[in-house]
Amino acid sequence: MIIVLATANQNKVIELTNLLPQDIELKSLKEIGITTEIPETGSTLRENAFLKASFVKNHLKKQNLNYPVLSDDSGLEVEALGNEPGVNSAIYAGIPKDDQANNQKLLNELKKVTKRQATFKTVICYIDAEVHYFEGHVNGTISYEARGQNGFGYDPLFIPQGYRSTFAELSQEIKNSLSHRAQAIKAFLSYIKSE
Numbered sequence: 433m434i435i436v437l438a439t440a441n442q443n444k445v446i447e448l449t450n451l452l453p454q455d456i457e458l459k460s461l462k463e464i465g466i467t468t469e470i471p472e473t474g475s476t477l478r479e480n481a482f483l484k485a486s487f488v489k490n491h492l493k494k495q496n497l498n499y500p501v502l503s504d505d506s507g508l509e510v511e512a513l514g515n516e517p518g519v520n521s522a523i524y525a526g527i528p529k530d531d532q533a534n535n536q537k538l539l540n541e542l543k544k545v546t547k548r549q550a551t552f553k554t555v556i557c558y559i560d561a562e563v564h565y566f567e568g569h570v571n572g573t574i575s576y577e578a579r580g581q582n583g584f585g586y587d588p589l590f591i592p593q594g595y596r597s598t599f600a601e602l603s604q605e606i607k608n609s610l611s612h613r614a615q616a617i618k619a620f621l622s623y624i625k626s627e
């Protein structure tokens with residue numbers, strides 16, 4: 433089976449490749465000729481996941497290709513900030529996207545805050561003959577400083593429940609065993625197996 437991954441984020445491509453079984457052949461946006469950024473103008477993770485997957489599905493249709501498409505939209509909800517940055521996680525510190533600036537802004541916003549609970553969420557949109565959504569989340573807390581070199585995005589600040597280390601300090605294997613993305617992929621795989 434072939435699936436097109438509707439993401440230009442190489443870090444997501446790596447994680448999704450590790451999370452999906454090897455008998456699924458993944459095609460990148462580049463391989464199907466998409467080099468422009470796909471607009472993410474939705475007001476929810478679900479809307480943005482749909483925008484990305486449907487953009488790619490329409491592009492494929494024009495080439496008479498019928499591959500299914502999978503997209504991932506993720507966001508970090510911080511309780512003390514009224515669940516911000518949420519759907520705006522990628523551009524929290526402004527445009528263009530800058531992971532380090534986002535992390536710095538989050539640390540500044542939480543400077544005097546001791547209640548640091550947060551949830552990382554992923555919505556996967558999968559379009560075959562129909563549109564399907566699969567969701568995953570992981571609870572945790574926000575650290576007081578950036579720690580660790582692994583992963584990407586907010587990983588240096590996110591400490592999953594039950595651990596003392598941030599995602600960026602944990603191995604990719606551990607992150608992939610409990611992350612928001614791993615949970616969403618698990619739900620996706622049970623759909624694929626039922627087909």
Ligand code: IMP
Pocket residue numbers: 441504505506507508521522523531534583584585586587599611613
């Ligand atoms: P998007 O899903 O590409 O819109 O990503 C939203 C924001 O969350 C971006 O700033 C990403 O860097 C960040 N992000 C997405 N997934 C993860 C993750 O697994 N760990 C840490 N940050 C992430």
